Amino acid sequence: MRTLVVALALSAVCLAGAPVGAQEGHPLKGSWIGTWAQNTVHGNDVLVVLDWNGKAVTGTINPGTDNLVVKNASLNPEGWMVHLEADAKDKAGAVITYVIDGKIENLAMHNRTITGTWKSQRGGGAFKITRQ
Amino acid sequence: MTTIQTRPRLAPLGALTLGVALLAVATATAHHSILAKFDDTKALTLKGIVTLVDWSNPHVHVFVNVKDAKGQVLNWAVELESPIDLKQNGWSQDTMRPGDAITVQGIAARNGSRQAWARSVVGATGRPVFTVTRTAPPAPLAPRPTPKFADGQPRLGAVPGASGYWAYPSATALVEDGVTVAMDPYGQLRNVADAGKVAPMQPWALALYASRQRRFLQDDPTYINCKPPGGPRQFQQPFGVQFVEDRERQRTFELIGGGNHNYRIIYSDGRGQTGQVGGDDDNPLYYGRAVGKWEGGTFVVDTRGFNEDFWFTNGGLPHTDQLQLIERFTRTDFDTLKYEVTVNDPAAYTRQWKASWTLRWVGGEELPVYFCQDNRP
Numbered sequence: 001m002r003t004l005v006v007a008l009a010l011s012a013v014c015l016a017g018a019p020v021g022a023q024e025g026h027p028l029k030g031s032w033i034g035t036w037a038q039n040t041v042h043g044n045d046v047l048v049v050l051d052w053n054g055k056a057v058t059g060t061i062n063p064g065t066d067n068l069v070v071k072n073a074s075l076n077p078e079g080w081m082v083h084l085e086a087d088a089k090d091k092a093g094a095v096i097t098y099v100i101d102g103k104i105e106n107l108a109m110h111n112r113t114i115t116g117t118w119k120s121q122r123g124g125g126a127f128k129i130t131r132q
Numbered sequence: 133m134t135t136i137q138t139r140p141r142l143a144p145l146g147a148l149t150l151g152v153a154l155l156a157v158a159t160a161t162a163h164h165s166i167l168a169k170f171d172d173t174k175a176l177t178l179k180g181i182v183t184l185v186d187w188s189n190p191h192v193h194v195f196v197n198v199k200d201a202k203g204q205v206l207n208w209a210v211e212l213e214s215p216i217d218l219k220q221n222g223w224s225q226d227t228m229r230p231g232d233a234i235t236v237q238g239i240a241a242r243n244g245s246r247q248a249w250a251r252s253v254v255g256a257t258g259r260p261v262f263t264v265t266r267t268a269p270p271a272p273l274a275p276r277p278t279p280k281f282a283d284g285q286p287r288l289g290a291v292p293g294a295s296g297y298w299a300y301p302s303a304t305a306l307v308e309d310g311v312t313v314a315m316d317p318y319g320q321l322r323n324v325a326d327a328g329k330v331a332p333m334q335p336w337a338l339a340l341y342a343s344r345q346r347r348f349l350q351d352d353p354t355y356i357n358c359k360p361p362g363g364p365r366q367f368q369q370p371f372g373v374q375f376v377e378d379r380e381r382q383r384t385f386e387l388i389g390g391g392n393h394n395y396r397i398i399y400s401d402g403r404g405q406t407g408q409v410g411g412d413d414d415n416p417l418y419y420g421r422a423v424g425k426w427e428g429g430t431f432v433v434d435t436r437g438f439n440e441d442f443w444f445t446n447g448g449l450p451h452t453d454q455l456q457l458i459e460r461f462t463r464t465d466f467d468t469l470k471y472e473v474t475v476n477d478p479a480a481y482t483r484q485w486k487a488s489w490t491l492r493w494v495g496g497e498e499l500p501v502y503f504c505q506d507n508r509p
Contacts, residue, residue: 024353025440025452026479027340054334054454054479077339107343108351 026052027104027112028075028082034129036100036118041090042066048084048129061086061098068098080104082114096120100127164355165318165446166239167348169211170249174240178208178248182232187215187225190504192262194253196234208246210236210253213264216371216500221264232256242350266370268300268492269467276466278429281379286429286463288375288384296495297389298469299372303489306364306445306475307331319447321345330449337450337480344448353442354391358504360418361391363444363457364473367491371500384424384431389499398422398433405436416453418442431461452479467493 032048039046042062050059050070057073061084068086075082084100102116111131118127166172180198192212197205212218228234233256241247253262279287290296305319308331314322321327327342344351353359361369369390376385382401388394396419405421406414416439424433435457438444444451458474472488475481 024442025450026336029440029452052336052452052479054452075336077336080339107340108347 024110027080027107028052028057031132032114032129033132034113034127036125036127038123038125039118041096041120041122042068042088046127046129057084059084075104080107082116088120090122096122102127164352165316165320165349166249167316167318167320168350168352168355169241169247170239171242172239176238176240176248178210178234178236178238180208180234182228182230182234183207184230185225185228189216189502190214192218194228194234194236194250194262196236206246208248210238210248210250212250212253212262214502216502217264217266218262220266223262227261228253228255242348269494272467275468278463278465285426286431287377288431288461288463288469289377290495294495295498296493297372297374297387297497297499298367298491299370299389299494300492301368301471301489302491303487304368305447306368306449306473306487308485309487315447317446318349319445320349321447330447331475331485332482333450334480334482340450341448349446349448352448354504358392359442360394361388362418362420362438362442363451363455364459364471364475364487365443365445366390366396366419367471367489368446371502372491372494374499387499389502391504393499393501393503394419396422398424400424400426405434416440420455420457429462433457433459433461435459450480451477454479464490467495469493 028050029052030050032050034046035044036042036046037044046062048059048061048070049063050057050073057070057075059070059073061068061070066088068088070084070086072085073083080103082100082102082104084098086098088096088098090096098118098120100116100118102114104112105115106112113128113130115128118124178196178198180196182194183197184195186193186195192215194210194212196208196210198208199205235254236248236250237252238248238250250262252260255261279291281287304317305315307313311329313326313329316322321330324342324345327345328338330341333341349355354361366373366386366388369388371389373389374387376387378385382399384398384400386396386398388396399422403423405423416437418439418441420435421437422433422435424431426432436455438451438453438455440451440453443449444455455475455477458476460472462470462472464470469491470488471491472486474484474486476484
């Protein structure tokens, strides 16, 4: 029993020094899940898939359901500011443009977040997605 | 008898202290940056009684009961080099036993936990113990000729009946040829403002590299999760690499002594760089997909298909899944392997760039038995 206690204490002490995740590759690349609050057109929940081809950030919002193609996307490494735009249609078929501005937080973590705001012709609100 | 003494760094001595610290880590051989876990501005002295010696990879730990200023006994974990390094320097699990008095000079963990990296350990006899000096095998007085197969192709591995591996790289971090920047053996820049000199990075990659540097490389996946040291990093690890040439099947195995003790296969049978993993052809890999061919006395290896889940250098230079490496291996004499790498990653760098260094032959030995996953970071 004493050996088990020592071993557990040993592991706990030593593991305490290590961070829990790691960031690799381009900071925007990956699948992100979260919410765009008060979005009455496309719902509160949002899934964003982003990629980096070496020259531009590309991606899709809600792939498989809404399939909103990300355009005019950018990442400013000074402050890790993110800008995304995507065209969509409301329930009446009118074109609306989403503009999302946020900031990458916890850059070093695998499950980092983008926190900011979204807005369109139909409203706006808080935006937060977490990388999966 | 048992005390803790901490010594915050004095501002006027800052530069000197940093210099001493970098000198100290320059002799270390750990599998990750010491500064990732420990703060060299938090020097401390621990005097106490040993309660346990944990002789395990990747680092030996000595646990010590230390009495604090209030008289409370606290157990500290003192981290040392690997069992391999300690054993090669004549130390063993029995060098120190529970109940022994010990004095440790070291630096404290960044997270405030009761952990310390030992810069010196002195036992009850007053003599230093667990000291580690790692030096390359002495060079022969005259270069020995490159060993070759009967058809004249150089051997990257050992000759029949012998053993050996390549280690002691002349550079332990990836820096573009012709660039001089001050960094420690783990790729930690002495001045993060030099980040842009290291390689021709795109703005996002430079910012990310600088961020990793400012965090003292503590986000290194090899450190945190024992991820493989893919890319050029495999040739800059403390425990070397070993080549096994399977000419009959036109492939070369590379056994990697650092990280998680993994292996890589380089095919020379004319296949391409896809379709080598049945049913999972497009799955990007830590070591990519490598094909090689001999050009004169140089083995030229073209590798693509990397994933992004690892750091391909000790210092944390970013890469993407567009990374392509052209590696050139030239055994210039029996004891010297010249390694040259061209980095082509248009999603992270503004142009192709090159780096090169040499490795030394360690004859008469197999790769050290080192597994980072045996224990913990």
